Amino acid sequence: MKATWGIPLRSEGEAAPARRTGIRRLVPRILGLPSDVVIVLASTLVFFLLWQLTARILDNPYLPGPAQVGSALVEALTRPDFIGFTMGEHILSSLSRIVYGYVLAAAVAIPLGLLAGWVRPLETFLAPWVEMTRPIPPLAWIPFAIVFFGTPLDAVFIVFLASFFPVFLNTLSGVKSVEPLLLDAARTLGARKTFLFTRVILPGAFGHISTGLRLGLGYAWMSIVAAEILGVKGGGLGIYLWTMHEVGRFDSVFAGMVIVGVLGLLLTRGISFWRVQETT
Amino acid sequence: MTRGRLRPSLEFVLVLLLIAACAPAPAASPEPVTVRVGYLLADLHHIPYVVAQDAQAGGGTSFFEQYGVIVQDAGGAPYPNGGVEMDHFAAGDVDVGLLGAPPAITKHLNAAVNTRIIAQVNALGSALVVGPGIETPQDLLGKTVAVPGHAAIQFFLLLTFAQEKGLDIGEITVVDMPPPDMRVKLESGEIAGFVAWEPWAADAVIGGAGTVLATSADIWPDHLDCVVAVDQTFASSQPDTVRRFLQAHVAATQWIQDALSQPGSDNYNHLLELSAEFTQRPTEVVEAAFANITFRSALDAEFGDSIRSYAVKLIEFGLIPPEKLTERGYSSVEDFADAYIDPSFLEGLATP
Amino acid sequence: MTDSSVSPASELRVVNLTVGFNGLQVLEDLSLSVRRGEFVAIVGPTGCGKTTLLRAMAGLTRPTAGEVWMNGTRVTEPGPERGLVFQEFALFPWLTVRQNVAFGLEARGVKESAWSEPVARHLQMVGLQGFEDYRPRQLSGGMKQRVAIARALATQPAVVLMDEPFGSLDSQSRCEMQSELLRVWEQTRSTIVFVTHSVEEAVFLADRVIVLSARPGRLVADLTVRLPRIRVRTGQEFNAVRAKVMELIQPSADPAGEM
Numbered sequence: 001m002k003a004t005w006g007i008p009l010r011s012e013g014e015a016a017p018a019r020r021t022g023i024r025r026l027v028p029r030i031l032g033l034p035s036d037v038v039i040v041l042a043s044t045l046v047f048f049l050l051w052q053l054t055a056r057i058l059d060n061p062y063l064p065g066p067a068q069v070g071s072a073l074v075e076a077l078t079r080p081d082f083i084g085f086t087m088g089e090h091i092l093s094s095l096s097r098i099v100y101g102y103v104l105a106a107a108v109a110i111p112l113g114l115l116a117g118w119v120r121p122l123e124t125f126l127a128p129w130v131e132m133t134r135p136i137p138p139l140a141w142i143p144f145a146i147v148f149f150g151t152p153l154d155a156v157f158i159v160f161l162a163s164f165f166p167v168f169l170n171t172l173s174g175v176k177s178v179e180p181l182l183l184d185a186a187r188t189l190g191a192r193k194t195f196l197f198t199r200v201i202l203p204g205a206f207g208h209i210s211t212g213l214r215l216g217l218g219y220a221w222m223s224i225v226a227a228e229i230l231g232v233k234g235g236g237l238g239i240y241l242w243t244m245h246e247v248g249r250f251d252s253v254f255a256g257m258v259i260v261g262v263l264g265l266l267l268t269r270g271i272s273f274w275r276v277q278e279t280t
Numbered sequence: 281m282t283r284g285r286l287r288p289s290l291e292f293v294l295v296l297l298l299i300a301a302c303a304p305a306p307a308a309s310p311e312p313v314t315v316r317v318g319y320l321l322a323d324l325h326h327i328p329y330v331v332a333q334d335a336q337a338g339g340g341t342s343f344f345e346q347y348g349v350i351v352q353d354a355g356g357a358p359y360p361n362g363g364v365e366m367d368h369f370a371a372g373d374v375d376v377g378l379l380g381a382p383p384a385i386t387k388h389l390n391a392a393v394n395t396r397i398i399a400q401v402n403a404l405g406s407a408l409v410v411g412p413g414i415e416t417p418q419d420l421l422g423k424t425v426a427v428p429g430h431a432a433i434q435f436f437l438l439l440t441f442a443q444e445k446g447l448d449i450g451e452i453t454v455v456d457m458p459p460p461d462m463r464v465k466l467e468s469g470e471i472a473g474f475v476a477w478e479p480w481a482a483d484a485v486i487g488g489a490g491t492v493l494a495t496s497a498d499i500w501p502d503h504l505d506c507v508v509a510v511d512q513t514f515a516s517s518q519p520d521t522v523r524r525f526l527q528a529h530v531a532a533t534q535w536i537q538d539a540l541s542q543p544g545s546d547n548y549n550h551l552l553e554l555s556a557e558f559t560q561r562p563t564e565v566v567e568a569a570f571a572n573i574t575f576r577s578a579l580d581a582e583f584g585d586s587i588r589s590y591a592v593k594l595i596e597f598g599l600i601p602p603e604k605l606t607e608r609g610y611s612s613v614e615d616f617a618d619a620y621i622d623p624s625f626l627e628g629l630a631t632p
Numbered sequence: 633m634t635d636s637s638v639s640p641a642s643e644l645r646v647v648n649l650t651v652g653f654n655g656l657q658v659l660e661d662l663s664l665s666v667r668r669g670e671f672v673a674i675v676g677p678t679g680c681g682k683t684t685l686l687r688a689m690a691g692l693t694r695p696t697a698g699e700v701w702m703n704g705t706r707v708t709e710p711g712p713e714r715g716l717v718f719q720e721f722a723l724f725p726w727l728t729v730r731q732n733v734a735f736g737l738e739a740r741g742v743k744e745s746a747w748s749e750p751v752a753r754h755l756q757m758v759g760l761q762g763f764e765d766y767r768p769r770q771l772s773g774g775m776k777q778r779v780a781i782a783r784a785l786a787t788q789p790a791v792v793l794m795d796e797p798f799g800s801l802d803s804q805s806r807c808e809m810q811s812e813l814l815r816v817w818e819q820t821r822s823t824i825v826f827v828t829h830s831v832e833e834a835v836f837l838a839d840r841v842i843v844l845s846a847r848p849g850r851l852v853a854d855l856t857v858r859l860p861r862i863r864v865r866t867g868q869e870f871n872a873v874r875a876k877v878m879e880l881i882q883p884s885a886d887p888a889g890e891m
Contacts, residue, residue, distance in 0.1 A: 061391040062370060075601070082430075082439075082598035084450030150470070151424075184692050185722035189736035189787065190712035199735070203726040235453070246363045246430040246456070247599045248391030 064251040072251035073258060076240075081252075083243065085235055091263065093236040094224055097152060101159025102220045106213060109167035113209075116168075117175025118201065130165070138162040138223045142230050155224060155232045162223035163216035170212025174205030214268050221264045237263075313521040316354040318365045318377030320428075321458050322559040323358075324478040324569050325402045325506045326378045327551070328577075330558045332532035336550055343528035343535075349521065360458040361429030366393050375514040376525055380433035381590050382599075384509045387431060388620065389591075389604045394512040396622040399526055400583055401506035401533075405573035406434050406496040407481035408441060410473035411466045414493065417445035423472035424453040426462050431599070434475035436590075437499050439597050444499070460560075463489050479561045479569035486565050495572060502574075504586035515622070523625050526577075530629065533577040540570060579623045587617045643668040643823055644689060644714075644791055648698035651684050657848035658684045661698070664842060664851060666791070666823055673826045673834035676844030676852070677881055682827040685849065686795050689825065690716045703790070712736060715784030719796040721776040723768040729755070729779050730764040736787035747786075754782040757816055774805035781816065791823040798833065810836055814861060831877045835870060836863050843880045853880045 033041075048066050055065035064072070080086045116123040138161040145154035178201055186200045228238020237260050244252040319326040332343040333351060344351050355373035359365040362383030368374045370393045378401050387393045414420060427435040435454065442449045457465065459476035463484045466474060473493065474484075484490045496503060508529060515522050539547035555566040591613045594600045610616035645665040651658050658681040666672050674682050687693035689700055691710040700707040702714060710716075715736075723732050733754055737747040755761055758778040768776055777797055784792055798806045810833060817824055828834050834841045835857060843853040855877065863870055 060370075079598075080450075083454065084448060146470075179722075181718060181720055181722045182724060184687075184710075185716070185718060185724075186735070186739070187692065187710040188690050188712075188714065188716040189739055189783065190710075191735075191739040195739050199738075200724070203724070206726070231455075243430045246361075248363070248366065248387035248389075248393070248431065250391055 061248070062250050064254055068251040069254040069258065072249070073255040076252060076255045076259070081240065081243070082247070083235075083239075085240070087240070087259065090235060090237050090240045091259070094228065094238065097155040097236065098159050098217075098220050098224050101156040101224075102163045102217060104156065105160045105163040105216060105220075106167055109164050109212075109216075110171050110209060113168045113171025113212075114175055114197075114201070114205070117172045117205070118197070123172065130168070134165045134169075138219075139226050139230060142227060142232065146231055151232070155227055158223050158227045158232060159220045163220040166215035166219055167209070167212040170208045170215065171205060174208025174212070175201055177208060178204035218264060218268050221260075221267055225260055312348050312350050313518055314350045314352050315521060315525050316373065316375045317351050318354040318357050318359060318368055318374035318379065320362065320365065320379065320477070321358040321360055322460050322480075322561075323506075324555060324559055324566060325405050325573060327555050327558060328401060328529055328532040328536060328575065329378055330554050331536055331551070332528040334550075334554060337532065337535055337547070337554070343531045344525075346531075347524040347527045349524050349528055351525075361432045361456070363387060363429045363431030366391070366395070366431070369393050369395050369509070369511055372511075374511060375518075376508060376510050376522065378506055378508055381504050381507050381587060382433045382436045382594060383429070383431040384507055385587065385590055385620070386594055386599055389594075389600050389608055389616070392608060395509045396512055396515060397507045397587070397620055398510050398515070398522065398579075398622050398625045399508040399529060399577050400504065400579060401508060401529075401575070401577070403502055403505050403574040403576060404496050405478045405505050405569075406437055406475055407478075407492045407572065408438065408473060408475045408494045408499075409462075409466070409481050409484045409490040410493045411469070411471075411490045414472055417441070417447055417493070420473060421447060421451045424455055424470070426455050426457050426465060426471045426474040426476075428459055428476065429456045430454070432456075433505060434477065436594070436597070436599075437496055438475050440593070441494055441499050463487060466490050478572055479555070479559050479566045482569035482572070483561050483565045486568060497572070504583060504590070505573075508577075510622075510625075515625070519625070523628055526625050527629050530577045530626075533575050536575050540575075577626075579621060579626055584617055584621060587621060588613050591616060643670075643703055644825070645701040646685070646689065646698070647701065649685070649688060649695050649700065650697040651681065651688055651693060652696045659688070660848040660850050662844075662849065662851055663698075664854065666825055668790070668823055669821050671817060671824045671826065671837060671839045672842060673828060673838035673840070674842045674844065675828060675831055675834045675877065675881060676849060677846045678829065679847050680844040681847060681849030682829075682844060683795050685844075686716070686793050686825065686827050689791075690714055690793050692716075712740060712787045713790045715787060715789035715792045717777070717780050717784045717792065717794040717797045719799045721768070721773075721780045723776055723779055723783075725768050728765050728767060729760060729771070732768070732779055733783045733786050735783060740787070750786055750788075751782075754786045757785070757819060758782045758812065772805075773801050774809055777801065777809060778812070781813070785816070785820060785822070788820075789822065791825060794824060794826045796828055797826075799829070806833075811862070813837065831874055831881070832865065835859075835874045835877060836865060841873075841877055843877060853877075855880075 052065050055063050076087050112126075116126055138158050141158060141161060142154070145157045149157050182200055182204060183196065186196055191199065224236070225238040225241070228236045229242045232238075237256060241253055241256045241260070244250075244256060317329060319329050329351075331337045335342050335345075337343070338346055354368060354375070354377065355371075356368050357365070357374070359368065359379075362379035363386070365374065365377050365379045366383050366387035369377060370387075370391065377395075381397070384395060384397060388395055408425075410420070414423070425438060427438060429435065435456075438452075438454065439449060441447075442452065455471065459474075459480040462471070462474040462476050462480055465471045466484060467489045473490065474480075481492065481495075485492060496505070508526070510522055535547065536551060539545065539551040542548055552563045552567055555561075555570075556563045559566060591600070595602050595605075595613075605611075605613070605616055608616075610619065643666055645663075647663050649662045650660050662685065674685065676682055684693055688695055689707070691700075691707045691714065702711070707714070724735065727735065730751060733751045734744070734747045737750065752761075752764075755764060758781055760775065760778055760782065763771065763775065768779065771779065781792075781797070798809050801809060814837065826834070826837060838857060841853075841855045841857060842851065843855070844850065845852045855873070857873055859867075859869055859873065
């Protein structure tokens, strides 16, 4: 498993890939900080500079600069909006919607994925369903969800769809990626079906499952904010973004986007499981 | 179809150009300039725009033709609410637009959309319609109420209503949707009520889907509703075109006022036909709806008061932070109203 | 199923074994037997089916024809009386060293209170005391293979099958591990079937060296090495045996070319 976006640059406690060292050597150690921290700081600085520059060149309130967004952020966090909701209430609304859909998705997807990875005919049976349903963006189901489920189940359904597939598919591939050698080793040590499943398949697939859970949560988060914007209602960050857009508070829209981004990052990082190391 | 009628085909434009070229030109009209007009979806308040395009209403040639104006629906028009129309102003899609005063004020102050108000369209003309089970304002708590948009006057009226009745707006779920969708959602129970422009309030009442809990006259007597706004860049480069557009608008408004004062007349019936086609509602619905709307185009002293009141209330409701006034270069609400209302075009009108 | 013809001293017997995969014949009509406590090495050219033979003995690979017998019982699946040590170690990366070694005992339902002593003893035997709580990724190749050996021995199998266990080690740790293995073997007296592609390793370790032909693998020779342990790799007699085995594997090969 490689470091991917959204995953800390140096979380593994392992040596960084060799090709990085050359570049890292070029970065001076500033204030005794590790060079990666310096690069991240520089990247952040460049981001804000580019943002500020673009905002200044365009000079259009539809793209507010960092300073305006900063003060809108303070406003969002300290004052209720014109509907009377505080930011905390918006966040809780969105989060509580996610919890149900995501937990439900994980509760179905993990056992089903384990079973499908273990029982070949089941995988073949499910494949057409999964292959056909998966490419449909969860948001395409919104009209259906609103009519057939209604608030708040519509949101739960959308989150379920968004997080189900990454969890299911990663669990499935996790089971299939367990090294046959480890299964052989376990069998020569006297392991039978149940023991093999709980002690080899399950922990062997764990890395993939946790990746699936992390991806699923990311998708859930994206889908709930978009679903709230597109019509699933009742208070939430998507509602905040949408109403602020409607009244032309683009500084607040960007402040909301910052909050959505930061929370999404914290959420996916929050799910940290121990990582399975690759076998020799 | 309404859209077909409002979007002149190429042939129609060519014929128009031919007529314009052959007919004795009214006033001193040089090359006719096409005006891209923004307006709202099936909003009866915007019937002057339809009337001004109608040959019969103009007595053979439409008011726009008479004043040498070629109109064209702006990109994306008709819009689901005034906030969206302001976005299209910002995008440069709209030259002149009809929309509610609150979105015109809100998005000018919040997002610096470069518009000015140059005429009035109508007063009143919205209502809070509720479904079965809602009898008092308090019954709305915990329920869902639809409005066309959060920058729209209908949301403003709902906020005002809630304030007057001592309701916490946070306990009412406000959703937005185009008014033509609202009756169905009310009937299905998905929403408990809605605030919409006419004829959608009258439509739901006549169709038996709901009853009026408050008309806009109940909430704010004789309140200003829609205005004509102009893109400031267009206004400064084409002042004569703007003036001619307003001439047609004033003429159409006058024609509507006259028609409505003579029920049963040919013009009255023709107005109902035009309105029914524009909104896709039966004539009895639009006839009932007209009773709730006052059409007037003038920018009088009360108009300025209304704009100031809107600005004050929008700031009070939190839709516009007070610092946005200074950010846009206005020292006060009075200063803003003076600058944002531009009566110069209406004052300079010539007769056809 | 029992085999009445089995001699009491013969623990593991391979009878007319033929194994093929998708029409490719890997082993052909191979027969051999291993006595209790014996250290048998199997050598042969690359691809001669050494590993397949070992997997068939372990019960992981099903024969196309012929059979494998263990103490008079026909082998049809893996069993704890036949431990297997893989070249690739095959340690469970999510378990500690201690948990890896305890795996076979736990699979048989032994509780921690009962397995902690034998596990500690086997870790001690392979010299891993102090590394009990390490994870496999923290260990060197030689240490990983010690864990794998301790894991295979912990269930006290009658036969330990070893598939080129030192193949991926550097030559220094390889020699070290060979001596260690002999020491452990002396202690446990379990039967060992040891597959290797190194003739030197086979001659250094084994009581008997079985030579297989190139694919399909057939029995070429079954040599008894009558040199006293610990054998000296540079000794004249050692080299003579080694050269003979080399000759049997590849009649024209230059003995010096062998690693």
